[in-house]
Amino acid sequence: MTDVPAELKELSATLASIEAVLDVPKLRAQVAELEALASDPDLWSDSENAQKVTSKLSHTQGQVRRVEELRSRVDDAELLWEMAGSEGDADSATEVEAELAKLHKAIGELEVQTLLSGPYDSREALVTIRSEAGGVDAADFAEMLMRMYLRWAERHNYSTEVYDTSYAEEAGIKSATFQVKAPYAYGTLSVEQGTHRLVRISPFDNQGRRQTSFAGVEVLPVVESSDHVDIPDDELRVDVYRSSGPGGQGVNTTDSAVRLTHLPTGIVVSCQNERSQIQNKASALAVLQAKLLELRRQQEQAALDKLKDAGNSWGNQMRSYVLHPYQMVKDLRTEHEVGNPSAVLDGDIDDFIEAGIRWRRSA
Known part of the structure; x- marks a missing residue:
């Protein structure tokens, strides 16, 4: 049996820790400051700076709204459980139990954001994908990965811009570089860096043989003017x-x-x-x-x-996508796996990213 009051108390404590780490009063002050900047009629005389201000304002407002909504939901769930107990309302009790599962997921996702505390984690991301061993299958796999990340960004309403695509002769791509224009895109996607492996029946082999191919993913933080990377x-x-x-x-x-x-x-x-x-x-x-x-x-x-005296774990094989003889995608670092490669390759990678961020922090 689920101990609902204990779980609600634990969720409330976790959320309180998140609120402290995010410093919600400071975020509210930032919103007020950014709103004042955004209302300045001279702001759009510098369109690049204006876009940065409005993007940061939208992101910060979203952070505050997300925390406030979760706090309200936890408080409402606690109140509804007390009322259900005093009135013997089984339907309300069932409603709270269903809400518990949703709260666990939502607060867990928010908690992951607090783990993104690296010096560049808050930056936008530059992603480069390259085909590696495996010939035309590797080039095709590289294009599949590119689509996967672009679909992931689309699911989150993140803007993207493709800077360069080098097409392979028969199919797929040799390499591609694109930018994900969202705050914390670098910290979020940096755990995707490494070598990805695909196992499937090759659509390019007329004998229908199984083929293993590889593609590399590189994730970089977008440079800001304050970084001063001078190139003579x-x-x-x-x-x-x-x-x-x-x-x-x-x-x-x-x-x-x-x-x-x-x-x-x-x-x-x-x-x-x-x-x-x-x-x-x-x-x-x-x-x-x-x-x-x-x-x-x-x-x-x-x-x-x-x-x-610590080794570098980056650059090694980090995820396998198996389409034959069974269906599975498995992260080799976190052991997280799912049995639906089609959904993953369509951009459903949030659980892999969350597991990767938690793994990196614990490592």
Whole structure:
């Protein structure tokens, strides 16, 4: 039998801890400050800054509203349980028990957000997907993963922008880079970084044999102006070329695509989604700065790991998607698994992300 009062008390205590970590009074003050900025008629003279202000306002308002609604639901459930007990109302008691399950899930999801406390966790995310071993199946798998993340973002009403897609010859993609424009997108998606593995009957094998293929996912925080990643001109090679793949005539008939090579590190990025060469260069430069920022972060982390004598767990195989001979998706770090690969590949990955964030914190 469920001890409803004890569970409600535990949920209330958990929510109180979350409220303290999030500092709800401070969030309310931030909302008031951002609302004042958003009401300034001069704000939209700088559209980029205006979008940042309105996005942060929407996110902060959402945080406050989410906490307040959960607190109200917990208080209402406690009151309804007391009334059900005093009046012998079995229907109300059943209603509270059903609400308990929903509250566990909602408060658990909010608790995960409090675990995103890294220096870049609150940033938007740059995601790069590359096909690895497995030939045309790997290229197809890379495209499946790209769709999975874009569908995940769509489910959450997060805006995305694809910066570059390199199409494979037969099917799928060699690589793609896109941005997820939402607060905490980096902290949320960073646990998706690593090598993903697909096992299935290959649709590209005329003998119908089972094929194992791999794709790599890289997640970076979007660089902000305060990061000051300076790239001297003499360290940069700029190449322009004609865009390829699907697109309008204006994209495919002019040398608007841009490839940047950072000479000291050998890092290469490209962008071909805009008609303007200037716009593509600006987008490519933003991606390059993010990669250099991540390189700096990795170097700092490597120094810490050396001091702690701790190994680096990133870059290893982290999830398997099995479509044959059985149906399963399993995270190899957290042991979380589901039996519906179709739903996962359609963007239903929140449970995997939550498990990954909790695993990273405990590790």
